[in-house]
Amino acid sequence: MVELTNKYYLVTRPISEHLNEVLKFIEVASDITGIGSPTLKQRLVGSALQVIKTSTNKEELSNMASDLTKEGLVSTVISKDELRRAPTPKRCLALDASTKTLHLLGANGEVLATINKAQNYLIVIACHGAGKLQAKRMARRAMNTSNSLPINEILSFIYRARPFMDIYLPGIETPLRIDSARFNYNSLGEDNRQAAALNFPLILSLIKNHSKNVLIDTGFGEVQLPFLTLDSAEGEALTNQFTTYSRFVYKASARSIFASVTIGGTLSSLPLISELGGMLWGGPILFSSAGLGGASALGGAGSVLGLPGTNQTKQKSKEKTTSADPWDEGGSGYDSKTSKVNSAGLPAIPEGLGPVAQKYWGVKGFFRGFRKFTGDKRFMKSLGPPALIYPLAILTIIPLVFFQLTENWSLLSLASLPAGLGVFIHSFVLLQRKRSIENCPTSKIKTMPMGEVELQGKAIPKYFLRTPFSRTECVYYSYKLYVKVRTKNGYKNVLKEAGSSGNVPFYIDDGTGIRLIKPEGAIIRCSRTEVIRGDVLTGILGGASSFGSGDKKVVETIIPSKQLVYIIGYAHRVLMSTEAKKRGFITRLRELKNNKTELLTKHDTDGDGKISDNEWEVAKKDLQDKILVEELQADKRIDDIAIGEHPSGGLFYISDKHEEHILKSLSWRQPLFFGLALTLIGVGSYYTLHLKSIQVIVELLKI
């Protein structure tokens, strides 16, 4: 049945931005579609998707699309109804990049979506100056047919003109919209660059880094859609048109419009934008290399995202099981064969070893074990000086590994000696910590001196931070994911993954003032824990099956926001980086250049109404002096003084307990560890001296 009321669009991916490369396709495309050559010359040259024909007859257009695709012009059909029903995008107002996955957050900090390495994503980006961008592209092409606007310039224009973008996630038709005017840039953490022009590439890079592959479309404004009238569209009207356009790209990509094609015996696929960490560009089939990282190695055809809902997509996902996945191997350069070859050279694992022994077998296994026991640098540092603790850890682990392999109990005595020495050192580290805390008086932030300080106050987040599982707002978290596994003696929880928020800075407020805390290198002790298990955890982990099928449990340790914290550390002035200073200077210089009235009033010394080279040099020097004075006057800003690691290795300790509690706990722990050290050394020496090889040495010593 032919639907008379609905319109269909024949959509084609452009061949090239250069007319001479397109000419050979014109004749055949004209034969198939019945469109005249001059019109096709206009429609097939460019970098964005083009609607080359509109009709109410879907079947006719579908046949044309099929024929065009066979000829190398990838085409598809989209109905007007599909575009009319474009869902309203959800607003994404912040990012949470504190874990391995990237969370896109809504107005109340709720997670709208999670970007992960297992998926492909589509981003449609545009800006409020889309009409101007289109004019710029056309002008460039008119001036010189072989000189198109490079992708980097297109993106750079978009970043500057109030950008917005729609992110399409696999299987979800409603996009998430990031609008530069309504985005919390603080959520970008330390990288926050305070301007959309700098932050948008950062957001794009973050998405790319957390995902498998991302395809970006920049064609808004260039595409000749009958329903887009960009000349007069502004504000809300423009974003409404963008919603329709982004839906159009989504539908086209779901129908494999960005698939690789063979032209003249050469496989052509999507270009890569190297600046955005290798993001794919939905540009022309034959693209110029300007601004691009080179041709993608993607070999296979298929829809972007692997979006469900179309037959082609389903077919592609079936292909994935039998052949290499073009979206993964091609983009990352990973070769699964190589990894097999590497592991082939290792000696075979002896038979009869238990699973644990197998895990820690050989050099690789030893380092795996060493990493497991010593991986948490913050924890290792809290034990004692790394120069002593790491060698002792190695000396303890070696006999333990051999004990696991041979079940020779006498090896435990060899392990207990370095372990005892380590505990001995740790007991003195605790003593020193206790005395450092006792010796330092608590300062008020307002009148805090430079150097070693002790502070107590509320922890206030500098950046939006939430725990990955319980979603508690916090300033610091660490988590451990355990999976219950069956053992000989029953069940036990095995640690599968551990992580923390790292060194995200936060503030401390004691009522007299606020100061920045940079927790890099700090020993952090927090007592509040959240345990998540059962259905709640399964819901959070979703399809992440890499942790196995056993019962899972996550233990999060948190310093929640507004928690009273105790901090002993080193107060110092934070110097602005040279790069940041340079950036600030250039911005101010640009402002000065644009403010002609001020420039002429202050610096046109000869009064000729122009700024000569000498006058410009003087103006630059004045600006430098002005900035210097501003820097000197701004010594009371809260971020100018931070509490961080002691330059000569003093104590930097953060705890959510009161000073008295910490001291009380250290008072009994120190002697306990000292006693434990003596026991380990005593027992260890006794059994070590009973080892036959040692007895021989003792006898020799006697002689």
Add this chain to the structure above:
Amino acid sequence: MTIVFVVLIVMAFIAAGVALYFVTIYNGLVTVKNNVEKAWSNIDVLLKQRHDELPNLVSVCERYMKHEAETLTNVIKARNMMAGASNMNERGKAEGFLTETLRSLFAVTENYPELKADRRFGQLQSRITDMENEIADRRELFNDSVNIYNIRIEKLPDVMVASLLSYKAKDLWQINPEERAPVKVAFSS
């Protein structure tokens, strides 16, 4: 024989532990002593800044307060006392006297609306008052440091090391007895 070896090893570790313990005590005492000196130096910085501001304040006041020569002389006298103070105790006392004279100076200025309206005087008064508050906070920190030091050198086992080093108790920075006296409130009617 093995037992003897084991006992010797454990004894060696106990001896090492005791030695390290005393090293920790020694280092701790040095730290607290220096903390007291540092806390005092931090106050001294503010005292110096205030000291430098006083001539400016007096010169501004002189223009308007022709009949308050005594008050202004007292401020100068207190400033000179501060300059002449040679040790921590003397400086503490001089600082107390100076604070008091400044307080009476600011009280008297209430009678001179023209002076109160002077922008420069306003700036100086606010700057000196801010410094007073900062000095008060740092005085608290100084007293905390002294307190920690005094407790340390009197407690066992630190007292053994402290007596070897001839460490003596330090004075807290106490306020003048007059400042502690009950405030006399006189109602006009």
